[in-house]
Structures are given as structure tokens and as C-alpha cells.
Amino acid sequence: MQLHALTGQLYIVNGVEQDSSDVPGLLSMPAPSRAAHGRQNEVLFVHLTLSGPAEETADLMRTQLLRISDLYFKSVGSVTAALRQVIQETNNWLLKLNLEGQGVDREGAITCAVQRNNELFIVQVGESLALIGRNFGVERMPARQPDHLTPLGQSAGIDFRYYHQRLDSGDMLLLADPRIAHLPSHALAPALVDTELDLGLEELREAVDTATGRLLLVEFTDEPVGQAAATIKPQIKRSRISLPFGLGARAARENVTIPAQPVRDTGSRDTDQESDAYDDAYYEYDDLSESVGTTARQAASSSAAGLSRATGWTAEAMGRIRPEKTDEPEGPHWAVPTLLAIFIPIIVALVVSSVYMQRGRVQQVAGIRQQMSDSLAAAQEAAGDPAVAREYYEQIVALAAQAEELRPGDAGVAEIKRISLVALDELNGVSRLSAKSFYTFGEATELKSVAIRDDFTGGVFVLDKANNVVYSLDTDEAYEEMLSEQPETLAFEGQAIGTHVIQNPVDLMWRPSGAEVERDGLAILDSAGALLTYYPNGDELRSSPLGLSSEWQTPNAIAQFSERLYILDPPADSIWKYFPQADGFVVDEGERTLFLNDVDLKAAADLDIYGEDGSLLLIYPEGRVRYIDTATGQVQWDENDLLESGLSEPLKMPVAGKFIGRGLNASIFILDAGSGRVIQTSRLGNVLAQYRALDSRGQDIFNGASDLTVAETPLRIIVANGNQLYVAGQ
Numbered sequence: 001m002q003l004h005a006l007t008g009q010l011y012i013v014n015g016v017e018q019d020s021s022d023v024p025g026l027l028s029m030p031a032p033s034r035a036a037h038g039r040q041n042e043v044l045f046v047h048l049t050l051s052g053p054a055e056e057t058a059d060l061m062r063t064q065l066l067r068i069s070d071l072y073f074k075s076v077g078s079v080t081a082a083l084r085q086v087i088q089e090t091n092n093w094l095l096k097l098n099l100e101g102q103g104v105d106r107e108g109a110i111t112c113a114v115q116r117n118n119e120l121f122i123v124q125v126g127e128s129l130a131l132i133g134r135n136f137g138v139e140r141m142p143a144r145q146p147d148h149l150t151p152l153g154q155s156a157g158i159d160f161r162y163y164h165q166r167l168d169s170g171d172m173l174l175l176a177d178p179r180i181a182h183l184p185s186h187a188l189a190p191a192l193v194d195t196e197l198d199l200g201l202e203e204l205r206e207a208v209d210t211a212t213g214r215l216l217l218v219e220f221t222d223e224p225v226g227q228a229a230a231t232i233k234p235q236i237k238r239s240r241i242s243l244p245f246g247l248g249a250r251a252a253r254e255n256v257t258i259p260a261q262p263v264r265d266t267g268s269r270d271t272d273q274e275s276d277a278y279d280d281a282y283y284e285y286d287d288l289s290e291s292v293g294t295t296a297r298q299a300a301s302s303s304a305a306g307l308s309r310a311t312g313w314t315a316e317a318m319g320r321i322r323p324e325k326t327d328e329p330e331g332p333h334w335a336v337p338t339l340l341a342i343f344i345p346i347i348v349a350l351v352v353s354s355v356y357m358q359r360g361r362v363q364q365v366a367g368i369r370q371q372m373s374d375s376l377a378a379a380q381e382a383a384g385d386p387a388v389a390r391e392y393y394e395q396i397v398a399l400a401a402q403a404e405e406l407r408p409g410d411a412g413v414a415e416i417k418r419i420s421l422v423a424l425d426e427l428n429g430v431s432r433l434s435a436k437s438f439y440t441f442g443e444a445t446e447l448k449s450v451a452i453r454d455d456f457t458g459g460v461f462v463l464d465k466a467n468n469v470v471y472s473l474d475t476d477e478a479y480e481e482m483l484s485e486q487p488e489t490l491a492f493e494g495q496a497i498g499t500h501v502i503q504n505p506v507d508l509m510w511r512p513s514g515a516e517v518e519r520d521g522l523a524i525l526d527s528a529g530a531l532l533t534y535y536p537n538g539d540e541l542r543s544s545p546l547g548l549s550s551e552w553q554t555p556n557a558i559a560q561f562s563e564r565l566y567i568l569d570p571p572a573d574s575i576w577k578y579f580p581q582a583d584g585f586v587v588d589e590g591e592r593t594l595f596l597n598d599v600d601l602k603a604a605a606d607l608d609i610y611g612e613d614g615s616l617l618l619i620y621p622e623g624r625v626r627y628i629d630t631a632t633g634q635v636q637w638d639e640n641d642l643l644e645s646g647l648s649e650p651l652k653m654p655v656a657g658k659f660i661g662r663g664l665n666a667s668i669f670i671l672d673a674g675s676g677r678v679i680q681t682s683r684l685g686n687v688l689a690q691y692r693a694l695d696s697r698g699q700d701i702f703n704g705a706s707d708l709t710v711a712e713t714p715l716r717i718i719v720a721n722g723n724q725l726y727v728a729g730q
Contacts, residue, residue, distance in 0.1 A: 003118050003167055005043050006197050006219045013054075015210035024058035025049060026175070026216045027065045035073040042079070044072055045113040047128065047175035047216055048090070051106050064090060068112070080162060083112045083123040087152075087160070091125070094153030108152030111175050115220070120173065122163040126151040129181050132165055133172035133192020136366065138185040145181070166411035169222040172200060180213045191217070361406050365413070368403040372396050372416045379423065390427050396420040414698060425692060428648035430677065433693040433717065435701045435728035439473060439482060447720035449707045451508040451522065452479070456711055459536070461490070461522050462720055463508050468493035470505055470524055472534075479716050479727050490534050490541065491524060497543035503528035507558045514563045516580035525558045525567065533583065547587040548576055561609040566594060568607045575601065597633035599626060606707075610659045610666065615683065617659065617668060623651045625670065627685060637685035646687035649675060660710045669710050669717070676703035678717055691717065693728035701726040 027046035075082040109126030191203035379392035400417035446466035471487035524532040529549030553571035575594040578585035652674025705721040
């Protein structure tokens with residue numbers, strides 16, 4: 001949906017309306033023809049306030065607004081980063097004026113807003129005010145004045161307030177100076193809710209009454225605006241920035257042709273949108289009680305669509321019931337009026353019920369958002385008590401799940417949830433990683449195991465357990481981009497490798513060359529009794545039979561140490577042990593299994609072995625972890641030791657563990673699919689870090705995942721989850 005911005009402004013001093021064609025401190029500016037890449041379809045709105053008499057500050061504000069618009073549209077990167085830059089420059093400019101001492105010290109406040117498609121980004125500093133009007137209410141930004149405000153021009157450090165809104169047709173934006181902040185939201189609602197620009201300006205005149213205010217009002221609409229651009233560029237001198245009062249609205253409604261700046265189609269900018277969405281630690285959503293994401297017009301339009309379909313069906317039914325005309329005289333047909341009398345009330349009742357049901361869902365979501373907002377405020381007030389704050393944030397996450405069931409994709413709910421998750425991360429000592437879906441397989445795919453090459457030259461291998469297929473994905477060295485359009489199939493069920501026929505692959509690992517093994521390759525355990533090895537340098541797949549396989553029950557994981565192969569078989573309560581011989585393996589009857597001292601293996605889900613001393617890591621899905629000295633078979637530490645060394649909450653369902661690195665850089669990564677975390681520990685059992693990651697759609701990629709592998713410097717965690725392969729990094 002393409003939204004256009006229609007703007008008008010109002011300047012009132014002590015109740016007397018001034019010339020609204022040149023209001024100092026207001027700016028409404030579409031992108032110029034030579035805007036930087038990514039800025040071409042954006043519209044900038046600014047409300048700048050300086051202390052002191054208007055006749056002394058008007059020229060200063062006009063000059064600075066020119067600088068702001070030039071700097072913003074020449075900048076690149078995310079919207080919020082660019083707005084921070086122009087506001088910081090404005091603060092530096094005013095601070096310099098004050099330090100030069102050539103006049104009266106001045107303080108300032110500023111609101112900068114940018115519309116891009118159906119998104120609105122707002123950044124404020126100082127005692128500034130903005131309001132959004134929707135069909136069901138008004139949202140103030142800020143909802144209440146913060147306890148501490150740092151004005152422009154008084155300090156090199158300033159406090160930014162960030163907001164991000166999703167726009168619908170009919171929404172209104174009001175940028176106002178603090179002199180009307182005393183007016184309650186309900187007093188401004190007639191100017192912002194279910195109205196149009198010209199009518200809204202009239203209502204603002206009445207609301208301001210005898211007070212003073214400089215107001216910029218914007219209406220966002222998807223209605224055609226004739227020859228005018230989405231936002232009309234003011235036809236005034238370079239020193240006059242403000243849009244003449246009512247020009248945009250009258251041009252739209254009277255189809256007046258006004259010259260506008262050309263706009264180039266730059267196509268999709270998903271990367272910029274993702275950057276804006278995650279650019280800042282959080283956006284403020286202090287008060288959402290008066291804003292509802294779904295409008296009445298949306299509910300009515302969908303109901304009307306249902307009515308049109310029902311009416312079309314009724315007409316078709318009537319055509320089938322009514323007989324074709326003949327030359328014989330027609331008699332009275334009672335069937336048609338009877339059926340109409342029956343069907344029309346039913347259709348009307350269905351449409352009315354649909355409208356009320358949709359409005360009911362809207363009200364439910366609004367109520368949940370209000371509860372979330374209240375809990376967020378309570379959590380922020382309880383900042384000194386982490387336990388209480390954590391309880392409020394967890395309540396918000398639970399409420400968000402309810403709201404998402406009623407109305408998926410609600411921007412306000414998602415934003416409050418994100419704020420709460422970030423706060424929970426801080427309380428729990430969790431680091432948030434950025435993630436992307438590296439590759440999506442077919443819906444029938446269920447990825448179980450993932451591996452990468454030890455030389456970190458790119459390339460990912462995955463096992464699809466649902467179809468018993470092993471794939472290779474050719475990637476760049478950073479594991480960020482696919483170098484081929486489709487994965488390559490390396491092995492599959494029913495494939496004959498020499499005398500062995502692949503039946504049930506269960507795990508993967510990278511097997512480097514050594515004293516016995518001549519070449520690096522990917523090892524694939526087939527529970528039918530063989531280790532398959534794929535050699536990339538020759539694009540060759542070989543099979544090595546494994547003795548004792550007749551005694552296996554249900555092996556589920558493999559690991560290696562000193563070229564020896566270890567196979568975890570929980571039902572057999574054993575870790576089978578094989579010694580290398582060239583590219584194959586032999587069994588030592590005296591060491592058929594790995595010796596462990598009173599360690600239960602029957603519920604283990606994964607194992608890994610540290611390559612320098614043979615220490616063993618065992619993972620249990622019910623929440624247990626065991627780190628074992630294989631020389632003695634004794635457990636060195638477990639999940640309880642992790643809780644004592646910094647783990648924020650118990651493990652819920654760990655499914656995989658990996659040793660990463662060597663020597664002093666060695667650490668352990670544990671994937672806890674139950675809590676949506678990856679925990680990094682030292683070999684001594686000290687928690688080093690806890691990670692969470694969301695993709696661009698807000699999906700928790702670690703929650704429910706099946707396996708992970710890690711590439712370091714920089715950190716990249718590659719995760720298999722369902723039919724998705726993800727990569728997360730710092």
C-alpha cells in the first residue's frame with residue numbers, strides 16, 4: 001500500500017492566528033532529485049523549537065532547517081542513524097552558538113520524523129511533543145514527560161527518544177511544541193481521529209484557543225492525489241521552508257496540478273528496513289492505551305468483501321432457481337421472493353456478525369496491549385529489583401503470545417515484546433545475536449545434523465533425517481551467502497556405495513586427515529553398519545564397514561579423538577569404540593566400548609570429545625550435562641555447576657554440544673532448544689556467555705533447533721531448525 005503525506009500547518013500566538021504560509025521551525029520536505037541511495041522515496045518532517053522571542057529565533061531556525069534537510073538526504077544507512085546524526089549536528093550548532101557568548105544562551109527541542117512507505121520513524125530530543133491519531137484514539141510521544149530532559153544546546157551529550165510506527169490510510173501525525181502539552185489527548189482527538197486535514201486544522205484552532213502553538217499536521221492517505229507528488233514540495237524561496245497552509249489537502253481534493261520533485265523507483269530496500277528495525281536498543285512504547293492497530297475501516301472493508309461474495313452467490317443461486325423465459329404467459333413465482341426473504345436476513349446477519357467479531361478482536365488486542373504497556377511501565381519502575389522486573393517482562397512475553405494468536409503481525413505488540421526481550425537479556429546476562437535464514441528446504445525436510453569444514457573455507461553439510469538425505473551447501477568463507485543456487489545431494493537412502501546400501505544416516509562430522517587418514521572428508525554414520533566418507537577434493541563417496549554393528553541398538557551420534565571413532569548408542573548404554581586403520585576401522589576386543597565410571601548413557605542425545613585430552617561432553621534432553629575425564633571415567637562438572645557459575649536459568653532441553661577451539665581459546669557451546677539459548681562455557685564449567693537470536697521475521701532460531709556448529713573470529717553459530725538452516729553472528 002502506497003501512502004501519501006498531505007501536510008498543513010498552523011501558527012497561533014496568544015489565541016491569534018498568524019500567517020501560516022511561513023511558520024518558523026517547521027519543515028515538510030520530500031526527497032530531492034539527488035537524494036542519497038535509499039532516501040529517494042522518503043519524506044522528512046521536522047519541528048524545531050528555540051527558546052527566546054520568535055522574531056529573534058525565526059532566521060536561526062530557518063537556516064538550521066536547511067542544514068538538517070540537506071544533511072539528512074545526503075546521508076546513507078538506516079533512518080534512525082541518519083536522524084541521530086542530524087540531531088547531533090543541530091545540538092553541536094546550538095552549543096557552539098552558546099559557547100561563543102555573542103548572544104543570549106538558548107535551549108532547544110526537536111522532533112524529526114521520516115515516512116517511508118507505511119512506516120514512520122520518529123526521534124526526539126528535549127521538551128518536544130508528537131501525536132499519532134488513529135481510528136480508535138490518540139497516542140502521545142512521549143506518553144508522559146520524562147523526569148530528566150536534556151535540551152539542545154546545553155550539553156555535548158543528549159538523550160534520544162525513539163519511536164517506530166506502522167501507518168494505515170487515514171492516520172494523522174501532529175508535531176507540536178511543548179506549549180500545548182497541557183492539552184489532554186481527548187481534547188486533540190477531534191483533530192486527529194476519523195477526520196481529514198482541513199477539518200483537523202479547524203479543530204486544532206479550537207483546541208489551542210487562547211494559547212500559543214506552532215503545529216505541523218500530516219494526513220497519510222492512499223487515495224489518488226492527482227498530479228501532485230506524495231508530498232508536495234513547497235513553491236517558496238529557499239529561505240522559506242514551510243508548506244503553505246492547506247495546500248496539500250486542497251491539491252489532493254481539487255486535483256490541482258502543482259510541480260513536484262521527480263521520484264525514482266529504487267525497488268526493494270529490505271536491507272535498509274531490517275537495519276532500521278534493529279538499529280537501536282529499544283523504542284519507547286510507554287502508553288498504547290489509546291491506539292488500536294486494526295481500524296474500523298479495515299474491518300468494514302473485509303466484511304463488505306464478504307457481503308459482495310455472498311451477494312454474488314445469491315444472484316447466481318436465484319438465476320439457477322428462476323426458470324428460463326418461454327412464450328407461455330408467466331404465472332406468479334412465489335419461490336423467488338420467498339427465497340429472498342429467507343436468504344437476505346441471513347446474509348445481513350452474517351455480515352453484521354463478522355463486523356462485530358472483528359471489532360471484538362480489535363478490542364481484545366487493544367486490551368492486551370494496554371496490559372503490556374502497564375507491565376512495561378511497572379518493570380521499568382522496578383529496575384532496582386531484578387526479580388520483580390523479570391516477572392513483569394516475562395508477563396509481557398506471555399501476553400504478546402495471546403495477542404499474536406488474535407492478530408498476528410501487530411506492530412505495537414511486536415515492539416513491546418522486543419523491548420521486553422532485550423530487557424530480559426540484560427537481566428539474564430544474555431547477548432543478542434542477529435540472524436538470517438541461510439537456506440530454506442522443502443516443507444517435508446527435517447534437518448537433524450549440521451557440520452562445517454575445519455579449515456573454515458566455507459561449505460556447510462546437513463542431514464535431512466525425514467528423507468535420509470545428506471546435502472552440501474557451497475558458501476562463502478563467512479557462511480553468509482550461498483555460492484550456488486541449490487544444495488548438492490551427497491548421499492541418500494537406497495544409494496549403493498560399493499557393497500553397502502545406505503539405509504539410515506544418523507549423524508555427521510568433519511574428519512580431518514592424520515597419521516592413518518590420508519584426506520579430509522565428511523564422515524556420515526549409517527546405522528546400517530558403516531561409516532560413509534565424502535572427500536570434497538575428489539568428489540568421492542566411500543564406505544567403511546564397522547564391526548560390532550550387529551550389537552548396535554539405536555546409535556544417534558558420533559565423535560572422534562586421535563583418529564579413533566566413538567559412537568553413542570543410548571539404548572545399549574554404550575559408546576562403541578573403533579581404532580583407525582588406513583581409511584577404515586578395526587575393533588579391539590579389549591576396548592569395545594569407552595569406559596565410564598557409573599555414567600548413565602540411556603537418555604543421552606549427543607556427545608563430543610575434546611581433541612587435546614579426550615575429555616567427554618554428554619548432553620541429555622531432560623536438562624542434564626556431563627563433563628567427564630575419560631582417563632578416570634569420573635564426572636568433572638554438571639548442569640548444577642553451571643547454575644552456580646552464572647547460568648541465568650536451568651537448561652530446559654539441551655540437544656547438542658560442541659568443543660570449539662584449542663588450548664586457552666577452547667570452549668564449549670551447548671544448544672538448549674527448550675529455552676532458545678546457546679550457552680558458551682569454559683572447559684572448567686564456567687559460563688562465559690549466553691546467546692539468543694531472532695531472524696528478520698522475529699523467529700527465535702534456537703528455540704526447537706536440532707543441532708549447531710560454530711565458526712569463530714568472528715563468532716558465527718550455524719543452526720539447523722526444522723527445514724531452515726540459519727546463521728547467527730555478532
